[in-house]
Amino acid sequence: MINVGVIGVGYLGQHHARIFSELAKESGNVRLAAVVDADMKRAKEMAEKYGCEVYSDYRDILGSVDALSIVTPTTMHYEIAMDCIRAGKDILIEKPITTTVEEADKLIDASGKAGTIIQVGHLERFNPVFSEVCSLVNNPVFIESERLSPFLGRGIDVDITLDLMIHDIDIILALLKEQNIKDIKATGAKVLTDNIDIAMAWFEFENGAQALMKASRISSEKSRKLRIFQKDLYLLVDYQNMEIKKFFKKGNEILHESISIEKKEPLKEELKSFAECVISRSRPLVSAVEGRDALKVALQIGEKIKK
Numbered sequence: 347m348i349n350v351g352v353i354g355v356g357y358l359g360q361h362h363a364r365i366f367s368e369l370a371k372e373s374g375n376v377r378l379a380a381v382v383d384a385d386m387k388r389a390k391e392m393a394e395k396y397g398c399e400v401y402s403d404y405r406d407i408l409g410s411v412d413a414l415s416i417v418t419p420t421t422m423h424y425e426i427a428m429d430c431i432r433a434g435k436d437i438l439i440e441k442p443i444t445t446t447v448e449e450a451d452k453l454i455d456a457s458g459k460a461g462t463i464i465q466v467g468h469l470e471r472f473n474p475v476f477s478e479v480c481s482l483v484n485n486p487v488f489i490e491s492e493r494l495s496p497f498l499g500r501g502i503d504v505d506i507t508l509d510l511m512i513h514d515i516d517i518i519l520a521l522l523k524e525q526n527i528k529d530i531k532a533t534g535a536k537v538l539t540d541n542i543d544i545a546m547a548w549f550e551f552e553n554g555a556q557a558l559m560k561a562s563r564i565s566s567e568k569s570r571k572l573r574i575f576q577k578d579l580y581l582l583v584d585y586q587n588m589e590i591k592k593f594f595k596k597g598n599e600i601l602h603e604s605i606s607i608e609k610k611e612p613l614k615e616e617l618k619s620f621a622e623c624v625i626s627r628s629r630p631l632v633s634a635v636e637g638r639d640a641l642k643v644a645l646q647i648g649e650k651i652k653k
Contacts, residue, residue, distance in 0.1 A: 347374070347375055347376065347377055348375065348376055348377070348412040348413055348621060348624050348625060349377050349379035349410065349411045349412050349413075350366050350376055350377065350378055350379060350411060350412065350413050350414065350415070350621070351378075351379055351380045351381070351382060351404070351407045351410075351411040351413075351414045351415070352366065352378070352380075352381045352382065352392075352414070352415045352417060353382045353383075353404045353414055353415065353416050353417065353418060353426060354382070354383060354416065354417035354418040355381045355382075355383045355388060355389060355392045355417070356383070356388070356417070357500055358417050358440065359381075359383070359415070359417035359418075360392055361613055362415040362417055362613075362617065363378060363381050363392050363395075363396050363398075364396065365611075365613060365614045365617045366378040366396075366415075366617060366621075367396040367397070367398075368614070369614075369617065369618060369621060373618075373621075375621065375625060376621045378396055378397075378398045379398055379399060379407070379410060379411050380393075380398050380399035380400065380401055380407045380410070380411065381393050381396070381398055381399075381400055381401075382400075382401045382402065382403070382404045382406075382407060383402065384402055386400070386402050389401070389402065404426055404429070404430075405429060408429070408430065408433040408435060409433075411435065412435065412436065412624065413435060413436040413437065413438070413463075413620070413621075413624045414430055414435055414436075414437050414438070415437075415438045415440075415617070415620075416430070416437055416438065416439045416440060417440050418440075419503055420442055420444070420445055420503065420504055420508065421445055421503065423439055423440075423442075423443065423444050423445070423449075424444045424445070424449040424452075424453065427439055427444075427453050427464070428452070428453060428456060430462075431453065431456045431457050431460050431462050431464075432456070432460070434460055434461075434462060435462060436462050436463040436464075436623075436624045437462070437463070437464055437465070438464075438465045438466075438467060438616075438617070438620045439464065439465070439466050439467065439634075439637070440466075440467040441466055441467050441468050441469075441512055441513070441516075441637065441640070442466075442504070442508045442512055442637070442640070442641045442644065443464075443466045443634060443637035443638060443641055444641065445504075446641075446645075447638060447641060447642045447645065450634065450637065450638035450641055451638065453634055454634045454635060454638060457634060463623055463624060463627070463629075463630060464630070464633060464634035464637075465616075465619075465620045465623065465630035465631075465632060465633065465634075466630075466632050466633070466634060466636065466637030466640075467616065467632075468512075468513060468516045468517075468632045468636070468637065468640065469513065469612050469613060469616060470513050470514075470516070470517055470570075470585055470612065471516065471517070471520065471616075471631055471632050472612045472613075472615040472616040472619065472631075473585050473588065473612045474588055474607050474608055474609065474610050474612075474615075475583050475584070475585060475588050475589070475590055475607055476517065476583075476585075478590060478605060478607060479521075479572075479574070479581060479583055479590065480520075480521075482579070482581060482590075482592070483521055483574060483576065483581070484576060485555075485576055485577070486521060486522070486555060486574050486575060486576045487554070487555055487556070487575055487576055487577070488555065488556050488557070488558075488574075488575040489518055489521065489522075489555070489556075489557040489558075489572070489573070489574050489575070490557070490558045490559075490572070490573040490575075491514035491517070491518065491557070491558070491559045491560070491571070491572050491573075492560050492569055492570075492571045492572075493510045493511060493513060493514055493559075493560070493561045493562075493569070493570055493571075494560070494561070494562045494565035494567065494568060494569040494570075495510060495562065495563045495565055495568050496563075496564075496565055496566065496567070496568060497538055497543075497563055497564050498563070501563070502538075502539045502541060502563075503541070504541060505541045505542035505545070505644075505648045505651075506534070506541070506542050506543055506544060506545050506561050506562065506563055507534075507542060507545050507547075507561070507644045507645075507647045507648045507651075508641075508644050508645075508648070509561075509563065510561045510562075510563060511545055511547070511559055511561035511644060511647070512640050512641070512644045514559050514561070514572070515559070515640045515643045515644055515647075516632070516636065516637075516639075516640040517572065518549065518557050518559070519636070519639060519640060519643070520636070521574070522551055522553075522555055522557075525551040525552055525553050525555060526551065526552050527549050527550070527551055527552075527643065528550045528551055528552045529549070529550040530547060530548070530549055530550075530643070530646055530647060530650060531547070531548040531650070532545065532546065532547040532548070532647045532650040532651050533545070533546050533651060534546060534651040535651075537564050538563075538564055542648060542651055542652075543562065543563055543564050544561070544562040544563075544564060545559075545560075545561050545562075545647065545648075545651060546558070546559065546560050546561075547559045547647045547650075568586065569586070570584070570585035570586040571583065571584055571585070571586075572585070578594060578595040579592070579593070579594045579595075580592075580593040580594075581593075588607045588609045589604065589605075589607065590604070590605040590607060591603075591604055591605070592604075592605055619631060
């Protein structure tokens with residue numbers, strides 16, 4: 347059994363605590379040992395709800411847990427993660443992994459020397475539609491992503507490229523994993539915050555494949571969609587509703603069908619996978635390397651927009 351702690355139990359962190367508590371009941375190989383938050387009232391509320399210890403300083407639990415979820419503002423990721431690694435703990439860091447590529451590289455190096463595991467919380471990799479899509483994709487020529495959200499007032503400490511678009515960057519890099527990006531074009535604007543709130547980016551890969559991404563946190567509606575085009579096939583992926591529509595050429599006709607997906611909670615699948623990696627000492631699906639690669643591209647997009 348592994349003892350797990352959750353650092354930060356705000357909007358997203360509360361769900362990490364909930365799911366680890368659920369996994370404890372379902373599998374018996376995970377135990378939610380403690381929650382940590384600077385807001386002790388909030389931390390105590392979560393601790394009472396899920397039956398675990400409560401702390402205001404994450405350093406106080408490093409001696410009593412095996413692994414931790416770091417669900418804090420991005421600017422705090424590096425310091426907390428490095429302290430956890432030095433204590434020999436396995437960690438799941440919510441995306442983006444850090445604020446800079448240099449920080450991510452230092453975590454990768456430290457983790458390698460310490461023999462610890464780092465998983466990065468790129469949630470869509472664990473959406474059941476993505477694993478299904480991977481079995482259908484073969485040499486895509488064009489990919490289009492759309493990730494829109496109403497303004498919620500959270501995640502605004504970073505640009506939209508690091509808040510939302512980074513999900514699609516990671517997905518596109520995974521689908522075209524053997525290809526390098528040849529060129530990036532980007533545009534965007536600050537509208538409601540001091541950071542970029544809406545962004546569009548265009549990728550061209552060395553094999554000629556192209557990708558167009560749009561992300562906004564000032565939309566009138568929420569949308570999480572991916573469109574993939576390859577020879578004689580077009581896939582429309584709806585992450586939010588966990589649906590895939592397949593359009594394909596047969597003879598001189600264009601036919602379509604809906605692919606049945608067993609709906610699961612992506613965050614639960616992600617945390618379950620993390621726990622399994624900790625127990626088996628195996629490499630996560632989204633390791634610190636993939637997290638660093640997505641961060642690097644997101645930062646490049648942000649720089650191009652600001653210029």
